[in-house]
Amino acid sequence: MGVTRVNGTLPGPKGKELLERWHKYEADVVGFQAPVVWDHGRGVVVTDVDGNTFIDWTSGVLVTSVGHCHPHLVQAAQKASARLLNNYENASVERIEAAERLVKALPRHLDKCFFLSTGSEATEAAARLMKRKSGKYEILSFESGFHGRTTSAATMGGLPGPKKGYGPSLPGAIRVAFPNPYRDTLGFCDGDPEFKKYFAYLEYTIAANTTGSLGGVMVEPYQGTSGFIFPPKGWLKKLEEWTRRKGLLLAVDEVQASYGRTGKMWAIEHEDIKPDIITIGKAIGCGVPVSAVGATSEVFSCLSKGEMSSTLGGNPVASAAVCAVLDIYEKEKLVENSAKMGAYMLSKLKGMAEKCRYLGDVRGMGLVMGMEFVKDKGTKEPAPELIKPLIVDAANHGLLIGSVGFYGNVIRVGPPLVITQAEADESLAIMEGCLSRLKL
Numbered sequence: 001m002g003v004t005r006v007n008g009t010l011p012g013p014k015g016k017e018l019l020e021r022w023h024k025y026e027a028d029v030v031g032f033q034a035p036v037v038w039d040h041g042r043g044v045v046v047t048d049v050d051g052n053t054f055i056d057w058t059s060g061v062l063v064t065s066v067g068h069c070h071p072h073l074v075q076a077a078q079k080a081s082a083r084l085l086n087n088y089e090n091a092s093v094e095r096i097e098a099a100e101r102l103v104k105a106l107p108r109h110l111d112k113c114f115f116l117s118t119g120s121e122a123t124e125a126a127a128r129l130m131k132r133k134s135g136k137y138e139i140l141s142f143e144s145g146f147h148g149r150t151t152s153a154a155t156m157g158g159l160p161g162p163k164k165g166y167g168p169s170l171p172g173a174i175r176v177a178f179p180n181p182y183r184d185t186l187g188f189c190d191g192d193p194e195f196k197k198y199f200a201y202l203e204y205t206i207a208a209n210t211t212g213s214l215g216g217v218m219v220e221p222y223q224g225t226s227g228f229i230f231p232p233k234g235w236l237k238k239l240e241e242w243t244r245r246k247g248l249l250l251a252v253d254e255v256q257a258s259y260g261r262t263g264k265m266w267a268i269e270h271e272d273i274k275p276d277i278i279t280i281g282k283a284i285g286c287g288v289p290v291s292a293v294g295a296t297s298e299v300f301s302c303l304s305k306g307e308m309s310s311t312l313g314g315n316p317v318a319s320a321a322v323c324a325v326l327d328i329y330e331k332e333k334l335v336e337n338s339a340k341m342g343a344y345m346l347s348k349l350k351g352m353a354e355k356c357r358y359l360g361d362v363r364g365m366g367l368v369m370g371m372e373f374v375k376d377k378g379t380k381e382p383a384p385e386l387i388k389p390l391i392v393d394a395a396n397h398g399l400l401i402g403s404v405g406f407y408g409n410v411i412r413v414g415p416p417l418v419i420t421q422a423e424a425d426e427s428l429a430i431m432e433g434c435l436s437r438l439k440l
């Protein structure tokens with residue numbers, strides 16, 4: 001007996017009524033999701049308002065890494081909220097403890113942090129830090145990257161969604177290609193460990209576009225929103241070396257990649273990268289809104305008092321959540337489970353790709369994986385039209401999945417890091433069934 005149960009076709013009667021009410025009042029402008037009204041969650045299991053139960057491969061959007069409503073986290077947030085809900089720029093015991101705990105958990109060379117509320121706020125802050133520290137205003141970032149929806153974050157990003165129709169991006173952005181092993185149209189993933197072709201292109205593009213004011217580089221360790229594009233091994237290290245040679249600051253956007261998602265606490269650990277700045281979001285609060293920037297004291301010292309601030313950043317509930325999440329990580333060895341269960345699920349999904357004519361590629365690290373759907377494995381023509389039916393079919397069989405991708409043709413696999421072998425097997429069997437029913 002598994003943990004999933006769906007009665008009839010979704011939405012159920014209560015869910016249907018609630019969805020209609022929702023769309024009457026809140027603008028329906030979010031991405032496509034299965035017609036499920038979430039009621040409560042525990043671990044990897046989400047229950048909807050009609051009592052249907054699902055295994056969640058989304059973790060919200062790579063947020064609830066300790067599992068939904070982990071009792072230790074819930075208790076910590078409840079306890080803090082009963083005493084104080086906001087302290088703005090002032091100290092509180094929770095805030096001080098959260099800063100101390102986070103810095104101890106950061107990669108060793110980073111010795112300071114600052115708390116904010118969202119991932120976009122963190123990437124904006126990183127851009128501001130790079131500009132102030134370098135005294136320059138251009139930032140190099142990557143096509144198909146995603147750093148959030150606020151103006152500076154969207155400018156650094158290279159996806160049409162946050163930009164199209166909104167007029168010119170901010171000046172000072174230089175965007176270059178991100179090497180994509182599955183769609184290597186420019187031949188950057190040709191196996192050369194020095195990536196000579198890539199860096200020649202990089203130099204050329206910068207020379208053609210810079211006004212001479214390049215200050216820093218903003219990069220995701222893998223591109224999540226554009227479809228879980230993992231660059232070839234060694235490329236990030238070479239990029240780091242290149243930034244050092246050029247005297248540029250390096251910021252790595254770990255908003256989604258950190259906290260064990262890739263099988264290491266920080267994704268930069270895979271190649272021993274030492275950026276000047278990292279941005280952290282999502283799993284740092286596992287559902288309680290909190291984000292942070294981590295950097296060296298030297299980098300932070302470029303800001304004078306009052307230059308970085310946030311209405312909600314460092315509030316007691318968020319700060320208590322930071323500590324509780326770290327407690328859970330230490331106690332439950334979630335990073336190790338991510339590496340172990342991730343390798344298991346990846347091998348099973350790769351096996352499914354061999355049998356499914358539309359599943360062109362499966363890739364991942366730890367418990368973050370992408371399943372890219374194509375019309376034809378030879379031409380690799382994207383098949384975004386398969387995604388909605390797949391999301392609905394999966395939900396009707398008890399599995400919650402979401403989609404991403406530059407072409408909208410990638411399913412994201414990112415369950416909470418607490419997933420067990422039995423839950424992995426049950427959810428993989430549901431996915432296998434869905435793939436067998438997939439039709440263009």
Ligand SMILES: Cc1ncc(COP(=O)(O)O)c(C=O)c1O
Nearest residue numbers: 118119120146147148253255256
């Ligand atoms: C790498 C990365 N940076 C920044 C963000 C923006 O985070 P938020 O939606 O919390 O503003 C995201 C969100 O998906 C992300 O994946």
